[in-house]
Amino acid sequence: MPKSFSPSVVTANDLLIGDVIYLTAQDGWSRDLADAELITDEAHAQIRLIDANAQPGTVVGAYLAEMSANQQPTHFREDFRRTGPSNYAHGKQVGALPGPLAQGEEVMR
């Protein structure tokens, strides 16, 4: 038995937008962690990482991020990445993308 491999997802930043994205089982990318493919096998994880890195026109800096068995981040950094900054309601937490303020995003006064 190889040493235990923690469940992981492939994550990266979107080349054009910069937003945090996750590799899905259908070979697409989603901005929502819930859509990500949860990978439990190490060899498969390496293949998925290679798949991700083969799309340099879409993604930047793909890597494997550890998750719990029910697909929750095990580290706070990944928790912040899937949420957005804690000082303003900007980005993912209100369903918005980088770029100008969108519907639902906090206006700083």
Added chain:
Amino acid sequence: MYTYTDFDAAFVRERNAQFRAQVERRIDGSLTEDEFKPLRLMNGLYLQLHAYMLRVAIPYGTVSARQMRQLAHIAETWDKGYGHFTTRQNIQYNWPKLRDVPDILDALGEVGMHAIQTSGNTIRNVTADHFAGAAADEIADPRPVAELLRQWSTDHPEFQFLPRKFKIAITGSPNDRAVTKAHDIGLRMVERDGARGFEVVVGGGLGRTPMIGKVVRNFLPAADLLPYVEAVVSVWNLLGRRDNKYKSRIKITVHEHGIDDIRARVEERFAAIRPSFSGIDQKILTQIEAQFQAPDFTQASTVAYDAAYAENSSFRSWADTNLTAHRNSDYAIVSISLKAHGATPGDASADQMRVMADLAETYGHDELRISHEQNVILPHVHKSHLPDLYAALQESGLATANIGLISDIIACPGMDYCALATARSIPIAQEIATRFDELKIEHDIGHLKIKISGCINACGHHHVGHIGILGLDRAGVENYQVTLGGDHTETAAVGERAGRGFSAEEIVPAIERLVGAYLDMRTGHEETFLETYRRLGAAPFKAALYPAERKAA
């Protein structure tokens, strides 16, 4: 103020056009990320946790109203309506999209600004005392020299591939507000026998190995500055370690070789290159100086100020903390706090930027400064205008009277934005400021600098905070380490680690205990936290931080 020459404008335009083409080539796949990354970094574009981040240089912290309005326009058009002012006198935009960046750079170019050399192993944005040209305690305005250094270093062929980044800070005042001793080169203007020169300090730096700079030359005649700085950089360029990026900064070179060895090498190099500086640099300096003429100071009565100061207690409180003596006694230097209690240190909304731009135009001879303490300065305001200015600031949430106080915290972006962070900084700053505002004791506490970094890189200057806080990752949990007794001024010192770190929940109560101990131990209201610390040493402060451990021992 310095305006771009045709050469500068053409240079920035060309660089922007190049970058636009590079972005297109990255998007169409002709450039890989590995090829593109150094190019985008050279143009100030980082990829952070949630988005790209664009870092825009504000050389020696000086901006005009027109430039400030353009920064507001950029914030609104391509970002989320605000910008973040940093300790390096930059503004950072946290949310630009890749395709928009060339447009942003063009918009900056329109007002003589850019993002060049805000990153990479180059000579970075030269920083200067934010009160330059205004302070009562200043020998002379250091910004013309900063501008000369900028022109000399920008695209300097010898210095594009340095062992590491290189940062220069300059001050014209004996009271160091530019943290010169924590820079690769710090320049402090001094006078000797009526002649003007510089004390040259090298090898300061923060980061994982904090060092206070050492004096390499105690009096350098002003005319020798450029060849001397070039000699320092070129000695380091040869000696500096390229094998290990943690050992590459000049502070390590100085530490490894000793200041005497470095001095001998620099002097030798200086002697060799000095003759090739034919004096053109001094001619250029004279031209630059003409662009930094002081404004035409108004002559008017200051009774309106005296009356408001006597009658209005909130105005008085603000005046006492946020004004600094101007060299013209009818004037004041106004610090606008970007540290409203509970707000993100250093952030300004587009509306606030516009208000500050308008106020600079109406009352401040069209000048604004960005301080390394993440505040905005109006360097020249006639005292008669201060009551009206204060009222206008109040309307825009910009009248917080806390400059130099416990809530005037420096905090880096930390893990709310930064890809390198090991913990968050901003929420800790927000909580400390909110807590001490509730306690209503910050004016009683007096001068106290808290500085927070979200990782060992120390962008938040925690090493030189009277109280420094460093956010770390301890076994997957945010943990905050406290340092005590740091100092960023002419009496610079690196703070001492107090002991084990605190969790996010524990850190604010720990700071409260520390401040409580200071209030109990100080000899009186005039003795600052740092003075009490220096008088008593770390022990009683550690006891306050770790009461349980003390009992157990």
